[in-house]
Amino acid sequence: MSTGPWSANLSSFGQGDSLHQQVLATFPLCDVTEDDLTQNPHFCKLLATLAQHVDQTGLTVPLKTELEKAEQKLQSQRRHWLRSECVHKGLQEMIQEHTIRKQHATVPPDQHMFYETMEKCLLVSQCVRQLDLSSTTSQDQPSVLGLNSQHLMELMPLEKNVQRMKQGLPKELDKHLKKKCFGLLSYYQPDWEHESEGLKNIKLSHLSAQLDNEKKRAESLKETCRESTVLLQRQTQLYLSEMIKCIQLLQSLILDHRLRIQTELDGKKLNYFEGKCDLVLQKIKTEMAEIQVDTYTVDSISAHRKIREKLDSELKGRQVEKQSLESKLSSFEILGKEFEALAEEYCRLRQEIEMKKWALKEFTHYNDK
Template identity: 70%
Template sequence: RMSSSAEATNVLLGKSDSLHQEVLSSFPLCDLTEEDLIENPQFCKLLAILAQHVDQSGLTVPLKTELDKAEQKLQSQRRQWLRFESLYRSLQEMVQDQRVRKHHATFCETMERCLLVAQCVRQLDPSSTTNPDQPSVLGLSPEHVMELMPSEKNVQRMKQSVPQQLEKHLKDKSLSLLSYYQPDWESESEGLKVMKLSHLSAQLDKDKKRAASLQEHNKENTVLLQRQSQLYLTELTKCIQLLQTLILHHRLTVQTDLDKKKLEYFEGKCELVLQKIKTEMLEIQLETYTPDTIAAHKKMREKLECEQKACKAEKQSVELKLASFEILGKEFQALAEEYCRLRQEMEVKSWAVKEFTHYNK
């Protein structure tokens, strides 16, 4: 067996083109891509070997066989349980229908009583898993409850009527199910309904298989969508990285041109603001003064500017002289102060002489 599986593996590994697809189809539940298998060839070979021993769900062949046998046994027991359970529920439904219709027939009363007694006996009868020495409920035993069974005559009569009544109840319920499944068939005749009812099981089985197929197809589409989404995100990430590279590469050139345009824009805007300020100043002058006044102000301004220049030049010459005087030291400063005092006295005496002369005349 090992040699045959090894040969099959070698054959599979020989087809490198289809190996990746075979592995991906053998393990659909694994989140793998063809790029992962190409980057990890040893792991790909390991998965190819495992595919010879396990199925798509990951179970080995012997375990899968045992699981199928256990599943068949479980289904058989489940069908048997469902058979008795459906019969029991159908009988209960018949009793409930009689109660709702308020039709107290001896048949239904006997059947209801039999069902209650059977249920109580089942509750009181210890199973193989319980302790037989455990005290029963209220000290009752199944024999005590069996005494409450109806008379044998009524029970026999009820058993004779059960098949006919049960058949009628199941038929009405099946027709109701048919009307629910296909509301358009409700207005048809009873014979046609019965004929279509015989094909309802096959139709339901067909719809069930179709739903299972659609569910499986939906699962495959989900896996495919996940792979495509992952591939799309990978390509989108590459595009974003490329876009970032282009932006970083061309940002300096574009930024230089943009800064130049901004500088020209701000220069033009600044010039426009200056011209607007000048215009506002001229408008204020025109609104405040007449043209003759403005011309006179200009002449006064020119004269004052000339005098200001002359004063500045005189100030500079005096400062130069003062600086040259300061070089001579403190002795020259005392002589300069004495000179200033004498000059002031001379000016005062000159003024007094002029005034005296003017007064004598």
């Protein structure tokens, strides 16, 4: 492969280790180490060439320009939406505060009329907006409950009340927003809460710039933290690779040393276990002898002999009796099934006789009482 095109594109990059460091700095999000670049020089040149056309996030210059324009347009639309949303939320908060204030104190009639008119106007406008289906559905879509915007506009307050409300609304809204801004200022710097209104207005005018500076500072710290994280990951990988090498070297040394002394160690262990086994066997024999000496005295041995002689004589007698019973049983079996029926009838009669003897005995015992 020819190196001419590569060298033309790499004119602004260094060579060797300098090139590797620049490539790693250009692509901080790429999980590549300096060893990977050293082992794959063509891949390193490819990354260096790509660095001429993309930024650190991997976007090309035209795409990044279009993205910035789209973000600016989005920010503009977002600011427009937030402006209207803040005004709407502010009006709702003013109505809520008036409702709470009305529960705890007496409100002047004109002020009550002002907030009541504003609440009705907001409610009607919200219903009209939700009833308008033209932006999402076709024009011939049936309306909700047969209503249209004209029906809802009939619920608007009187025109004179609406005009009076519109005249006083900017002042009241400005007062409410200023109160919220002062609350935000006190939250941002609690020490400024007891200062004068003029000083608060001055500091409030600089609050946006201060918050913007702090946001940029936080983003800068976040970027620094991200770069530090990437650097820490690379150092961790390098540290782990070195640790693995050290562990492998240590394992090889341990294995070599163990192989040299393993035979001698196994022989010593074998001798040790043999001696320990002999000692345990001798101890077991000694314990068994002590148990026999303690258990079988001269008197107990003579008594055991007498018991054994008696048991032997009884065993012989039972064996003789067993043989006689077996001979009788075999003679009975020769007689066949008729004798078996007679034997069962005999057993039944014996049981009835025993039961009648027991009943007679119980009856006699009861009569004696």
